[in-house]
Amino acid sequence: MKLLRYGPPGQEKPGLLDAAGTIRDLSGVLPDFSGDALSAAGLAKLAALDPASLPAVSGNPRLGPPVAHMKNFVCIGLNYADHAAETGAAIPKEPIIFLKSLGALCGPNDDVEIPKNSQKTDWEVELAIVIGTKAKNVSEAEALDYVAGYAVCNDVSEREFQIERGGQWDKGKGCDTFGPLGPWLVTKDEVPDPQDLAMFCEVDGHRYQDGSTRTMIFGVEKVVSYVSQFITLHPGDVITTGTPPGVGMGQKPPVYLKPGQTIRLGIAGLGEQVQKTVAAA
Known part of the structure; x- marks a missing residue:
């Protein structure tokens, strides 16, 4: 997976990059990429998600x-x-x-x-x-x-x-x-x-x-x-x-x-x- 954070400085939201290069919003799934979210179990939960089920992020937002x-x-x-x-x-x-x-x-x-x-x-x-x-x-x-x-x-x-x-x-x-x-x-x-x-x-x-x-x-x-x-x-x-x-x-x-x-x-x-x-x- 390619995991990222997007948005203005200090207001970034978690997201992932799908196979087509579209940013998908993960803010409804987890608050941010820190703590247990980065553990093997946390990453396994993210890997089990269908990226197509996540909201697509429009435009070209800043990456944090x-x-x-x-x-x-x-x-x-x-x-x-x-x-x-x-x-x-x-x-x-x-x-x-x-x-x-x-x-x-x-x-x-x-x-x-x-x-x-x-x-x-x-x-x-x-x-x-x-x-x-x-x-x-x-x-x-x-x-x-x-x-x-x-x-x-x-x-x-x-x-x-x-x-x-x-x-x-x-x-x-x-x-x-x-x-x-x-x-x-x-x-x-x-x-x-x-x-x-x-x-x-x-x-x-x-x-x-x-x-x-x-x-x-x-x-x-x-x-x-x-x-x-x-x-x-x-x-x-x-x-x-x-x-x-x-x-x-x-x-x-x-x-x-x-x-x-x-x-x-x-x-x-x-x-x-x-x-x-x-x-x-």
């Missing part, structure tokens, strides 16, 4: 993040061998964990704000894992039992804030609009191998990133298990798993975002995002 009431927006850094190489960083011996501010979360096609005094805002297409069941100290063998599905994330990053302003990655990762998520949550039954997904990112039509989750250093099972040793994961939490090479910082010379540009990114089977860049107020 496909999950609600997230507690943790977790990120894994330098998790692609070829991306680590382009940045000159050593291959991590263990997953690098940092957190995005929950305020960074936004819809997949919402504008991305270039922060005040930013000179080095960058793009990163990433596979996001969506947690469906509370996970604490889980093993790699059982890790996928706690996963509801996957989504596309743009881990927007301000490199000067991240690297040159005191060593804390969070300040370069947590700005408003720095976490576009979606367009939908694709349930894990439709993603037979999350370690074999093509992914891309373009800016103004130029393709900078053209990679695959095959080059991830730590795969989905390892990442979920590892993070759960340190952070209790809750339904609706997201772990975004790193980016392949081709980020702006890795260009020679580096290339960074400025207001008035268009970012387009996607992952095979998980959909695409398109964002306009604007100057932050």
Whole structure:
């Protein structure tokens, strides 16, 4: 299933995308995509519905993040061998964990704000894992039992804030609009191998990133298990798993975002995002 949330910011309703590409309203079935709705039992109930029996949503509504009431927006850094190489960083011996501010979360096609005094805002297409069941100290063998599905994330990053302003990655990762998520949550039954997904990112039509989750250093099972040793994961939490090479910082010379540009990114089977860049107020 492809599950989504649509409507104005803060007023999103749950929905699903049917086989014909029509959004179907789920607000009469459940209040939102959070809590038990994302569990295996909750998803099974949704899968048993006939999409044709649900109201069709007309027009082209805004899409919000496909999950609600997230507690943790977790990120894994330098998790692609070829991306680590382009940045000159050593291959991590263990997953690098940092957190995005929950305020960074936004819809997949919402504008991305270039922060005040930013000179080095960058793009990163990433596979996001969506947690469906509370996970604490889980093993790699059982890790996928706690996963509801996957989504596309743009881990927007301000490199000067991240690297040159005191060593804390969070300040370069947590700005408003720095976490576009979606367009939908694709349930894990439709993603037979999350370690074999093509992914891309373009800016103004130029393709900078053209990679695959095959080059991830730590795969989905390892990442979920590892993070759960340190952070209790809750339904609706997201772990975004790193980016392949081709980020702006890795260009020679580096290339960074400025207001008035268009970012387009996607992952095979998980959909695409398109964002306009604007100057932050």
